[in-house]
Amino acid sequence: MEKIKVISPATSANLGPGYDIFGLALSEPYDTITLSRSGGGISISVKGEGANKIPTDVDKNTAGVVVREIIKDFNIKEGVKIEIEKGIRPGSGLGSSAASSAGAAFAMNELFNLNLSKLELVKYASLGESISAGFPHADNVAPAIYGGFTMVVNYNPLEVLHIPVDFEVVVALPDIEVSTKKAREILPDSISLRSMVNNVGKACGMIYSLFKKDVELFGRCMMGDSVVEPYRSQLIPGYLEVKEKIKDLVYGITISGSGPGVIIIPKEGKISRIKEVLDEVWACPVYHTKVGTGIQILERN
Numbered sequence: 266m267e268k269i270k271v272i273s274p275a276t277s278a279n280l281g282p283g284y285d286i287f288g289l290a291l292s293e294p295y296d297t298i299t300l301s302r303s304g305g306g307i308s309i310s311v312k313g314e315g316a317n318k319i320p321t322d323v324d325k326n327t328a329g330v331v332v333r334e335i336i337k338d339f340n341i342k343e344g345v346k347i348e349i350e351k352g353i354r355p356g357s358g359l360g361s362s363a364a365s366s367a368g369a370a371f372a373m374n375e376l377f378n379l380n381l382s383k384l385e386l387v388k389y390a391s392l393g394e395s396i397s398a399g400f401p402h403a404d405n406v407a408p409a410i411y412g413g414f415t416m417v418v419n420y421n422p423l424e425v426l427h428i429p430v431d432f433e434v435v436v437a438l439p440d441i442e443v444s445t446k447k448a449r450e451i452l453p454d455s456i457s458l459r460s461m462v463n464n465v466g467k468a469c470g471m472i473y474s475l476f477k478k479d480v481e482l483f484g485r486c487m488m489g490d491s492v493v494e495p496y497r498s499q500l501i502p503g504y505l506e507v508k509e510k511i512k513d514l515v516y517g518i519t520i521s522g523s524g525p526g527v528i529i530i531p532k533e534g535k536i537s538r539i540k541e542v543l544d545e546v547w548a549c550p551v552y553h554t555k556v557g558t559g560i561q562i563l564e565r566n
């Protein structure tokens with residue numbers, strides 16, 4: 266194989282009480298990543314959403330870092346050409362950096378037939394997240410690679426659990442930029458026992474709800490975070506207003522990842538009214554989509 270093209274999906278991490286643990290693959294938007302064998306070295310080109318904000322230096326691009334590490338570990342003598350077409354806005358809270366990291370790991374595995382497991386792909390992809398977030402959080406790259414809903418139950422060693430799920434979501438992308446690195450810096454180093462009890466309880470409710478296919482319980486528990494949202498909602502003007510105005514139209518709403526993206530679990534038949542509120546407050550892009558199945562191969566030759 267000389268070339269492979271994959272689509273790597275947006276992902277919504279944290280999902281309220283699951284900070285750095287929970288993640289959901291979405292069906293759209295997505296990045297398109299093409300890797301080709303080349304004469305030597307690693308080259309990167311980026312086009313599409315926010316391309317001008319994305320470095321093409323190998324050591325500063327999440328996909329470049331992942332490819333560099335795999336080449337080193339497997340002593341690959343050939344070069345790799347990386348072509349990234351961004352469909353996910355950088356700094357959106359939809360795992361834009363993660364989509365490139367995960368797509369690059371997946372594509373390298375196929376291009377050089379490395380037989381890496383999904384867990385090994387998550388490990389490599391999370392190295393890219395160190396570049397964008399300053400910490401190799403795996404809660405975006407895991408759902409991009411596994412699809413569905415994932416839980417990073419341990420970081421050292423890495424352990425990921427996966428639940429295939431399929432329900433509709435609405436994602437709004439206010440025209441605000443929030444860097445994950447900055448959105449992590451504003452969080453406290455420690456929390457109260459009451460906050461821990463609250464978040465663990467809500468997280469348990471979310472996991473139980475997936476096995477019972479109870480989207481109302483999922484959404485209600487998703488809204489129960491008392492650790493991260495109080496800080497990060499301050500970075501998203503209009504968030505509390507939207508939350509109040511749509512409370513009777515949704516099962517749940519929370520900040521997607523580090524924001525400013527917002528993920529909503531809609532009640533049946535309420536989509537158009539939800540979109541009206543989002544348009545009134547933010548007048549921003551809105552995706553009415555569903556949980557995705559992860560990275561897909563588009564072409565290989």
Ligand SMILES: Nc1ncnc2c1ncn2[C@@H]1O[C@H](COP(=O)(O)OP(=O)(O)O)[C@@H](O)[C@H]1O
Pocket residue numbers: 318319320325326327328349354355356357358359360361362363365366396397398443444445446522523
């Ligand atoms: N391939 C890439 N795709 C997206 N962002 C990248 C990439 N490589 C590096 N970055 C940097 O990562 C940052 C976006 O990541 P982050 O702040 O985590 O937001 P997001 O929620 O979109 O992942 C941007 O500052 C961008 O410059």
Ligand SMILES: N[C@@H](CCOP(=O)(O)O)C(=O)O
Pocket residue numbers: 276277278279284285286357358359360361362363398402404405445448449521522523524
């Ligand atoms: N757990 C991370 C998730 C960041 O998600 P992103 O989509 O904003 O990159 C965090 O909250 O810092």
